[in-house]
Amino acid sequence: MKFKQQINGxxxxxxxxxxxxxxxxxxxxxxxxxxxxxxxxxxxPKVKEYFANANIDFAIYPDGYASNLRAAVANHLNVSEKxxxxxxxxxxxxxxxxxxxxxxxxxxxMADLTFGQYKHNAVVxxxxxxxIPLTKNGEHDLNNMLAAIDxxxxxxxxxxxxxxxxxxxxxxxxxxxxxxxxxxxxxxxDEAYTEYITDSNYKDSLGLLExxxxxxxxxxxxxxxxxxxxxxxxxxxxxxVIAQLEPTREPFxxxxxxxxxxxxxxxxxxxxxxxxxxxxxxxxxxxxYCNERNLHYFPSQTNFILMEVxxxxxxxxxxxxxxxxIVRSGNALGKQGYLRITIGTxxxxxxxxxxxxxxxxxxxxx
Ligand SMILES: *Cc1c(COP(=O)(O)O)cnc(C)c1O
Numbered sequence: 430m431k432f433k434q435q436i437n438g439x440x441x442x443x444x445x446x447x448x449x450x451x452x453x454x455x456x457x458x459x460x461x462x463x464x465x466x467x468x469x470x471x472x473x474p475k476v477k478e479y480f481a482n483a484n485i486d487f488a489i490y491p492d493g494y495a496s497n498l499r500a501a502v503a504n505h506l507n508v509s510e511k512x513x514x515x516x517x518x519x520x521x522x523x524x525x526x527x528x529x530x531x532x533x534x535x536x537x538x539m540a541d542l543t544f545g546q547y548k549h550n551a552v553v554x555x556x557x558x559x560x561i562p563l564t565k566n567g568e569h570d571l572n573n574m575l576a577a578i579d580x581x582x583x584x585x586x587x588x589x590x591x592x593x594x595x596x597x598x599x600x601x602x603x604x605x606x607x608x609x610x611x612x613x614x615x616x617x618x619d620e621a622y623t624e625y626i627t628d629s630n631y632k633d634s635l636g637l638l639e640x641x642x643x644x645x646x647x648x649x650x651x652x653x654x655x656x657x658x659x660x661x662x663x664x665x666x667x668x669x670v671i672a673q674l675e676p677t678r679e680p681f682x683x684x685x686x687x688x689x690x691x692x693x694x695x696x697x698x699x700x701x702x703x704x705x706x707x708x709x710x711x712x713x714x715x716x717x718y719c720n721e722r723n724l725h726y727f728p729s730q731t732n733f734i735l736m737e738v739x740x741x742x743x744x745x746x747x748x749x750x751x752x753x754x755i756v757r758s759g760n761a762l763g764k765q766g767y768l769r770i771t772i773g774t775x776x777x778x779x780x781x782x783x784x785x786x787x788x789x790x791x792x793x794x795x
Pocket of ligand 1: 466517518519520521544588591592619621648649650651657660661662
């Protein structure tokens with residue numbers, strides 16, 4: 430059959446091991462997964478209440494325009510409803526944008542290391558991928574990203590804060606960068622972790638939309654809202670860009686349930702603030718650990734931390750898994766000698782760090 434040639438070189442997404450699989454493999458009673466930056470506190474209690482009383486008409490298609498959720502998000506962000514695009518997670522919004530814009534002959538610019546789906550979708554669409562190494566501090570190298578632009582550049586991906594380094598671009602630097610990007614290049618700001626940002630210098634990027642209709646911001650209910658299983662994310666852009674993207678979206682890409690639970694999650698901002706505070710305290714546990722053991726880490730504005738282990742990442746990853754903790758090996762992320770750990774509850778963090786001491790002793794690091 431006539432598959433796109435570029436698909437031959439691609440691998441399907443490899444999900445990590447589930448907690449059930451690891452329980453079986455190592456005969457463990459308790460396994461804690463701190464690998465995918467999900468919220469360790471779950472979702473707002475209002476979502477659980479909803480499920481106890483949900484009354485859904487199974488046979489009826491969902492609202493394809495997500496009208497109620499759209500109105501609520503528009504109100505929450507103080508933008509117009511026409512500035513929003515809802516996707517089956519930000520993953521789908523990345524796909525929608527790529528599908529609408531990228532094609533052979535065009536190129537797209539992104540960091541190396543960053544979130545893998547930008548490159549993946551670009552390859553599917555046959556566009557040239559230009560990856561610009563991060564600076565030593567794990568930040569986007571905005572000057573080199575600018576230098577990589579030519580007349581065939583279509584999209585620049587800026588993951589802010591960046592996954593997997595957790596680093597945030599200072600707001601003034603980001604603004605200067607955006608001012609230098611040509612108007613016909615779409616700048617995607619992927620802000621999957623925006624709710625976790627504590628840096629007091631951070632200015633909400635929504636303000637950039639006013640003067641820069643070529644900016645598209647992506648946010649999600651998967652991380653701080655604790656609703657990853659429902660697959661719902663949204664993009665915020667200028668009305669003209671959103672109107673161009675809408676036709677490439679599937680007509681019913683968000684389920685009835687995902688729309689309703691996202692609405693409940695959005696209404697419970699007290700829960701988000703509580704998670705943000707707890708996350709910040711949890712982050713301090715890892716920072717203290719690294720400082721005390723002289724392990725490098727990247728300053729994180731997210732709910733995960735990329736930290737050095739001074740040993741083979743896979744060996745440390747395996748050692749933790751045997752002891753009931755699933756994290757992400759740096760090898761899987763392109764950062765050897767490091768682990769990416771999702772910040773869990775206080776107790777999960779201290780248990781994990783205790784086990785990490787054991788593993789690092791085994792590896793001769795401590
Ligand atoms: C988790 C993540 C996503 C995907 O979010 P979904 O809404 O669950 O698809 C997108 N971008 C970044 C940077 C992420 O870390």
